[in-house]
Amino acid sequence: MSILVGKNTRLLVQGITGREGSFHALQMKEYGTNVVAGVTPGKGGEWVHGIPVFDTVKEAVNATDANTSIIYVPARFAADAIMEAADANITLIICITEGVPVLDMIKVQSFLSQKESRLIGPNCPGLITPGEAKVGIMPAHIHKPGGVGLVSRSGTLTYEVVQALTNKGIGQSTAVGIGGDPIIGSTFIDMLRLFESDPLTDQVVLIGEIGGTDEQKAARFIAEHMTKPVTAFIAGRTAPAGKRMGHAGAIIEGGEGTAAEKVKAFEAVRVKVATQPDEVADIVAQQMQ
């Protein structure tokens, strides 16, 4: 496998009987992901698209050996769902849900620091290892197996870049959306570290945006620890200060978190920064030679 998800993934879907959960469970299953179970409290014993539903994550894990969970529950229940999965020793938890309160996420992160589980998201599209497993909501058909790892704070913008790569015949090892919230489970650095040690990844694309300082930290990490080439794109060069641009985390506060300072941080460590999404594919192609 590439990173995090692949042929060994045994996926559990939390919120499988909901509209979103049921729709995407089928999409993921049709892509070839090994979807072994679903959980909706109170609906244990039912079946959704041939997938058995359980009342609790523990029961589902005991019965099916699920090792990965994807969460589609409404925002007010999301923190609880993440902690339930972690308590049942799920090793990788992906929370798609948007709109989770910040203080809930602070509690979750404090809880997870005592556990072995890794969280991706919330407010993210999930991740895909093309040809092996899709654990998310991205359109699968634009992807193609290959050697470029992607990590991004955004959804459709990532699809845009993936399609530009695929159109040039360049495939992807794994594409990960880490989410657009201010408090998220996995950061750019967590993913860069995995891509650096993954033998199937040759180079990495990082898609950032305004808000916070995660990109600046990633730039330092790249300079100190990465041997593989990285190409960056930063959205929000024209975003005004003090306004939230859709994502809860996409806001320039107290003059901090501008696109300009992020671009500068990458350029200072010789990471090429594309000015348009399409251009990412051009730079990646050049670096392959």
Add this chain to the structure above:
Amino acid sequence: MKLHEYQSKRIFAEYGVPIPSGDVATTPADAREIAKQMGGPVVIKSQVLVGGRGKAGGIKVAKDPTEAERLADQILGMNIKGLIVDKVLIDEAANIKEEIYLGMVIDRVLQKPVLIASSEGGVEIEEVAKTNPEAIIRLPINPSWGLLDYQARDLAFELGLRRTFINQFVRIVQGLYKAFVNIDANLAEINPLAVTDQDRLVAVDGKIVLDDNALFRHPDLAELRDAQEESPSEREARLAGLSYVKLDGEIGCMVNGAGLAMATMDIVKHYGGEPANFLDIGGGAKSDKVAAALRIILSDPKVKSVLFNIFGGITRCDEVARGILEALEEVKTEAPMVARLVGTNEEEGRQILAEANFPSASSLGEAAQKAVELARGT
């Protein structure tokens, strides 16, 4: 969601933070009456959701009820940074000897609430951060056990507070922290916490920003939303479930996804145009949402052309194409438009637009260039 000063201070008071006695007036006569009840000098403070009220002349001291009435008359109706003052807070005036800054925020890096304090209160903390960063103390708080009394005491000593104030100070800081957590705030600020000549600590000014994502837990607070906080178009967008931010340019943008919407604005700028807005229609949008979005974009008289950029995933391009045409039936406009639809059902989507003679573009770059040309009328 931002709260007014008077709303913020009332919440702090519920958590045991001393605030000046005072009340809100919407007319000069009310202001006079409130000042009369106070029986001493009062401060007349405009209640608008913007910083720099003092510099703009929106905060004045009155020595008696007659002056309070006259000053309230001046301040009510005043335009402060585009916002019209329709309420003033009449607070008893305090003789301030020292000013302290106290604020609770979320630290994205530490992933914890952080208490920020400074002995240089009374000015914006961003100013202190620039001019005298050593004067700012940051105390990360473990969410599992909260703020501990000894931490608050340490802070009092670090701020150089006299011993007589320590217990008062601990109660105030604990009140601030509990308020922050209980109401799901993103920011809760007391600035200044004044040391008065009567040896009291009083929260003279306060500010709260609530976490919009947690408002479902606080229906009572959600009702405090001031229509002034957002423009009418931003309000309509919020109610329609759209994410919209008005900007100053002339090219309206309708995009699915926040990151792509920002990238679309950037590319408009790259080709020499100015984006009129940020607008994310979200995933799976159908014609009613597209129509609402188009109405909002066109309600801005500066908009000269509209760019649609849709990357179909869950959202289907044919549905968006139909949505655009249906929206145009309803929203009559002369503004030229261009659409770029890719992804799920893009062929069908383009076909639908082509049959209606609606211009499309195959790449984002081409669409942006076209939108810029259309706006210039070339």
